[in-house]
Amino acid sequence: MAAVDPLVVGRVIGDVVDMFVPTVTMNVYFGSRHVTNGCDVKPSVTSEPPMISILAHSHELFTLVMTDPDAPSPSEPSMREWVHWIVTDIPGGASPSQGKEVLPYVGPSPPVGIHRYILVLFRQKGPLGQVETPSTRAKFSTRAFARQWDLGMPVATVYFNAHKEPASRRR
Numbered sequence: 001m002a003a004v005d006p007l008v009v010g011r012v013i014g015d016v017v018d019m020f021v022p023t024v025t026m027n028v029y030f031g032s033r034h035v036t037n038g039c040d041v042k043p044s045v046t047s048e049p050p051m052i053s054i055l056a057h058s059h060e061l062f063t064l065v066m067t068d069p070d071a072p073s074p075s076e077p078s079m080r081e082w083v084h085w086i087v088t089d090i091p092g093g094a095s096p097s098q099g100k101e102v103l104p105y106v107g108p109s110p111p112v113g114i115h116r117y118i119l120v121l122f123r124q125k126g127p128l129g130q131v132e133t134p135s136t137r138a139k140f141s142t143r144a145f146a147r148q149w150d151l152g153m154p155v156a157t158v159y160f161n162a163h164k165e166p167a168s169r170r171r
Helices: 142-148
Strands: 025-030 051-055 061-068 082-091 100-103 114-123 156-163
Touching: 025 114, 025 156, 061 142, 114 142
Parallel strands: none
Antiparallel strands: 025 051, 061 082, 061 114, 082 100, 114 156
């Protein structure tokens, strides 16, 4: 059964996170576009942060991390993972805008090839307080960040693909 899991097929499990059992539903939308694992999303519609709903109790707190494990190129991901967004202390049932933005959102702009963009959700054991902003967006590690802040395994993950759009089509 696990072999047909889109997170396995898309190498999200392995490249970004270890095998985990999803326990929370996270819905991700860019405008009216519902993001499902492995779908294609144009970078031009991702300039603003996605709308995200976390179906969980309001007393629970979550951390959201969005990365690109294919930077700068899927064939030579020397900057794996490029971190696009970090939000902590998001209450269950709320959107990331109600959490603490540690690293502001930067939309996808893949320079070459098809890139995967991974949104990983962790359940916190309590408020994280002041989380240090990474000094660089390049060579971020979702696993190391989760270890550093004692986040445990992910509770939800959604990923999408994007590739560079022709200049005439942007906007």
